[in-house]
Amino acid sequence: MLSALLVLGGLGLVLGAVLGWAEVKFRVADDPLVEKIDAILPQTQCGQCGFPGCKPYAEAIAKGEAPINKCPPGGADGVKRLAELLGVDPPAADDMEHKPRAVAVIDENTCIGCTLCIQSCPVDAIVGASKQLHVILEKQCTGCELCLPPCPVDCIHMVVVKEDLATWKWRYPVHTLRRVA
Amino acid sequence: MSRTLHPFNGGIHPDDHKAESSAGLIQAMPLLARYVVPLSQHIGAPARPLVTAGDTVLKGQMIGAPEGYVSVGVHAPTSGRVIAVEPRPTPHPSGLYDLAVVIEADGEDRAVEFQPVPWRELDASSLRNRLREMGLAGLGGAVFPSYIKLNPGRSAVHTLILNAAECEPWITCDDRLMRERAAQVLEGAEVMRTLLGAAAILVGIEDNKPEAAQALRAAAAANTEVVAVPTLYPSGAAKQLTRLLTGIEVPSGGRSTDAGIQVFNAGTAYALWRALALGEPMISRIVTCTGHVARPGNWEVRLGAPVADLLAAAGGTLEGCSGEIVGGPMMGFELMDRAAPVTKAVNCILAKSPALFPAKPAALPCIRCGACARACPADLQPFEMYWFSRVRDFGKAQGYSLFDCIECGCCSHVCPSHIPLVDYFRFAKSEIWERERDKTASDEARRRHEFKTFRLEREKKEKAEKFAKAAEASKAKAEGAGAGDDPDAAKKKAILEAALARAAKAREGVTPKNTENLPPAVQREIAEIDARREQAEPPSDVNHG
Structure with a gap:
C-alpha cells in the first residue's frame, strides 16, 4: 500500500517536473x-x-x-x-462587394509633392520627397486606397489592373446544356 | 533495329490526316509588305525593344534584346522601316494584344552580314550566349530558350533525344523538314550533343513517316540511332518519348537532365544548324498550313508574317471555313484574330470546317467509367482531377498530380460523356498559378509592411535619442565652461554671474507690490475702503467680478 503510493506519487512528481521543464523550455513565443x-x-x-x-x-x-x-x-x-x-461554418459573405484588383496612380500634373500619401502608404510603395513629384510603384501597390483620403489635391485615383499574357487565366469551361424534348 | 522499346500506358489513335499536307515540298513564302514581330515569342521575360517607330532595320538585325535569364533575342525578318512598336494581336488562346514591332518591308530584303559561327572553336559558355542572342527557342511548342537547355549544369547527360515523332494529327512540318534537310537537322543535333557532352543521339520518329526515317538513317553518323516508334499519340511528348526510347521515367517535378537525358525537337536542331552554319538568327520556321484550305502544305515562313497571309499562300480557306486552330487538333487552340502573326511557337495553322471538325456533343455527367485513366499517358486519374477542378477544390486536384498533366487531350478524346477534361485542367492550373502569384505578392506586402512599422519605430527612437543627446551636449557644454578648458571661461563665468546677480537684484526690485511700503495715511485709507466694502456686500467672490 505505502510502496504503491510512493511509486505513483514519485512518478507523478517526476513527470510533473518534466512537463514543467518542457513548458518553459519549448514555449512557443507567438501564437x-x-x-x-x-x-x-x-x-x-x-x-x-x-x-x-x-x-x-x-x-x-x-x-x-x-x-x-x-x-x-x-x-x-x-x-x-x-x-x-x-473549423467553423463560413458566415455569409454576401455583403462584401468583390472589386477587381486595382492599383493607385498619381496624376503627375496635379501632384504638389506634399508627402502625405507617402506617410499613409502601409507598404512604402510611394516614392517621392517634399515638393518633388511622387510616384507609386505599381508592383508593390496593394490597392488599399489608404492614400486617397490624405491627398489635398485629389490627384490619386485607382486604376483596375488589366490582364495581360502573363496573368491571363483559362476560363471555367462553359457547359452547353442539351435541350431535352 | 534491335532497341527494345518501353511503351507508355494509354495513348490513342486519332485519324492522322498527314497525307493532306505531306506530299509537296516545303515552299518559301513570298515576301510580304508588312510583318508584326511580337517581342514575347518564347517562355520567360519578353525581349526589350531596341528599335522605335521610324527606324530602318535590316533582315536579321536584333530588334529585341534578351531581358533576364529566361529570355532570347528577337530579330527583324526582313529589311524595311519600323512603323510602330505597339500592342498587336498575338497567337494566344486569350486573343490578348502584346507588344510587337511592326515592320514595313522595303522589298529589298537586305540582310546584315551573316557570319557562320565557328562553333568548334568557341567555348561552351560563349556559344550558348550566341544562341541566346540569335533567338534560339524550342520549336516543338513550349518555346523554352534553347541555350538554357543546352547547359547540362552539374548533371551528366548521356543521351540526347531528338524528338521527331510529330505525333499530333495534321502537322507535317517536321516530317517534310527531315525528308528534305535531314543532314542539316542531324548536324544541328551533333552541336547539341557536343554542348551537352552526351555520348549518343537517339532520334525518335513515328513509323508513319518512313521517308523521313529513311532520310535520317542515310545521313546519320555512328553515334546516332534512328528509332522508329509505333504511331501512338502522344509519343511525341517529351516524357513519353523518353520513356518509350530508354525506359527512363522522369520523376514528377524533376528534370530529364537529372536522369541523363535531354530532349530537343528536330525543328530546333535545324534552326540551330541555320544559326551556326549560316550565321542566321531565328527569323523563320517551317509551318504546316492545312485543313480546310485550297492547297495544304508546308511553308518556310518568316516570323512575324500574319496568319492571314499564310492562309492566302495556301490558296485561302474554302467555303464554309469555321475558324482556325493554332497547332494541332489535340493540343492547339482557337485563333482569335487572323492578323496575329506566325511566331516561334506556331507549327501549324489548321483551318476548320464543320465537316472536318463536327461540333462536340454537349457534355454529359461523368459516369465513372475510367476510360480517361486508361488513356492517360502520364498515368494520372483524370476523372478525380476533373471532379475537384470542377468544384474549384484545387488543393485536392493538385493532390492528384494535376501538374503532371501534359494536356495532351487523350482523356477528352476518349470520354464517352464528351466532357472537356483538359479545359478543366487548364482552368485549374491557371487558378493555382494565380494563387501562387497572389501569395508571393502578399508575402512581399507583409514584409514591406513589417519593415515600415519597424522603420517608424526606429525613426521615433532615433529622434528621441537625438534630442536626448542634444540636451546632454548643451548641459555638458555649460558644465564644461565651468571646468575652464577655455581661457576665457573664467571671464565668461564672471560676466554670467554678474549678469545673474543683476537680474536677481532687478527681480527683487520689482517683487514689492504697489500696496507695500505705502505711507500710513494711504494704508489707513485702503483699510477703510475695504471695511466699507465688506459691510456693503456679503463676503463673496462676486464682488471681485
Missing part, C-alpha cells in the same frame, strides 16, 4: 494560429476590417474577438479558407 490566419489574409493592410493592418486583425480573430468575414480584399474565398482553418 502559431495568428501566423496561419495572417498567411491567409491578403496583406493589403487596408484597415477595412477595422483593425490597423492584417496582423492585428489576425490576432483579433485568433482571440475570437473579430468575425472572419470582415476582409473584403480577401473575398469569399478568403472567408472560406479562414473557416476551414478555424
Whole structure:
C-alpha cells in the first residue's frame, strides 16, 4: 500500500517536473494560429476590417474577438479558407462587394509633392520627397486606397489592373446544356 | 533495329490526316509588305525593344534584346522601316494584344552580314550566349530558350533525344523538314550533343513517316540511332518519348537532365544548324498550313508574317471555313484574330470546317467509367482531377498530380460523356498559378509592411535619442565652461554671474507690490475702503467680478 503510493506519487512528481521543464523550455513565443490566419489574409493592410493592418486583425480573430468575414480584399474565398482553418461554418459573405484588383496612380500634373500619401502608404510603395513629384510603384501597390483620403489635391485615383499574357487565366469551361424534348 | 522499346500506358489513335499536307515540298513564302514581330515569342521575360517607330532595320538585325535569364533575342525578318512598336494581336488562346514591332518591308530584303559561327572553336559558355542572342527557342511548342537547355549544369547527360515523332494529327512540318534537310537537322543535333557532352543521339520518329526515317538513317553518323516508334499519340511528348526510347521515367517535378537525358525537337536542331552554319538568327520556321484550305502544305515562313497571309499562300480557306486552330487538333487552340502573326511557337495553322471538325456533343455527367485513366499517358486519374477542378477544390486536384498533366487531350478524346477534361485542367492550373502569384505578392506586402512599422519605430527612437543627446551636449557644454578648458571661461563665468546677480537684484526690485511700503495715511485709507466694502456686500467672490 505505502510502496504503491510512493511509486505513483514519485512518478507523478517526476513527470510533473518534466512537463514543467518542457513548458518553459519549448514555449512557443507567438501564437502559431495568428501566423496561419495572417498567411491567409491578403496583406493589403487596408484597415477595412477595422483593425490597423492584417496582423492585428489576425490576432483579433485568433482571440475570437473579430468575425472572419470582415476582409473584403480577401473575398469569399478568403472567408472560406479562414473557416476551414478555424473549423467553423463560413458566415455569409454576401455583403462584401468583390472589386477587381486595382492599383493607385498619381496624376503627375496635379501632384504638389506634399508627402502625405507617402506617410499613409502601409507598404512604402510611394516614392517621392517634399515638393518633388511622387510616384507609386505599381508592383508593390496593394490597392488599399489608404492614400486617397490624405491627398489635398485629389490627384490619386485607382486604376483596375488589366490582364495581360502573363496573368491571363483559362476560363471555367462553359457547359452547353442539351435541350431535352 | 534491335532497341527494345518501353511503351507508355494509354495513348490513342486519332485519324492522322498527314497525307493532306505531306506530299509537296516545303515552299518559301513570298515576301510580304508588312510583318508584326511580337517581342514575347518564347517562355520567360519578353525581349526589350531596341528599335522605335521610324527606324530602318535590316533582315536579321536584333530588334529585341534578351531581358533576364529566361529570355532570347528577337530579330527583324526582313529589311524595311519600323512603323510602330505597339500592342498587336498575338497567337494566344486569350486573343490578348502584346507588344510587337511592326515592320514595313522595303522589298529589298537586305540582310546584315551573316557570319557562320565557328562553333568548334568557341567555348561552351560563349556559344550558348550566341544562341541566346540569335533567338534560339524550342520549336516543338513550349518555346523554352534553347541555350538554357543546352547547359547540362552539374548533371551528366548521356543521351540526347531528338524528338521527331510529330505525333499530333495534321502537322507535317517536321516530317517534310527531315525528308528534305535531314543532314542539316542531324548536324544541328551533333552541336547539341557536343554542348551537352552526351555520348549518343537517339532520334525518335513515328513509323508513319518512313521517308523521313529513311532520310535520317542515310545521313546519320555512328553515334546516332534512328528509332522508329509505333504511331501512338502522344509519343511525341517529351516524357513519353523518353520513356518509350530508354525506359527512363522522369520523376514528377524533376528534370530529364537529372536522369541523363535531354530532349530537343528536330525543328530546333535545324534552326540551330541555320544559326551556326549560316550565321542566321531565328527569323523563320517551317509551318504546316492545312485543313480546310485550297492547297495544304508546308511553308518556310518568316516570323512575324500574319496568319492571314499564310492562309492566302495556301490558296485561302474554302467555303464554309469555321475558324482556325493554332497547332494541332489535340493540343492547339482557337485563333482569335487572323492578323496575329506566325511566331516561334506556331507549327501549324489548321483551318476548320464543320465537316472536318463536327461540333462536340454537349457534355454529359461523368459516369465513372475510367476510360480517361486508361488513356492517360502520364498515368494520372483524370476523372478525380476533373471532379475537384470542377468544384474549384484545387488543393485536392493538385493532390492528384494535376501538374503532371501534359494536356495532351487523350482523356477528352476518349470520354464517352464528351466532357472537356483538359479545359478543366487548364482552368485549374491557371487558378493555382494565380494563387501562387497572389501569395508571393502578399508575402512581399507583409514584409514591406513589417519593415515600415519597424522603420517608424526606429525613426521615433532615433529622434528621441537625438534630442536626448542634444540636451546632454548643451548641459555638458555649460558644465564644461565651468571646468575652464577655455581661457576665457573664467571671464565668461564672471560676466554670467554678474549678469545673474543683476537680474536677481532687478527681480527683487520689482517683487514689492504697489500696496507695500505705502505711507500710513494711504494704508489707513485702503483699510477703510475695504471695511466699507465688506459691510456693503456679503463676503463673496462676486464682488471681485
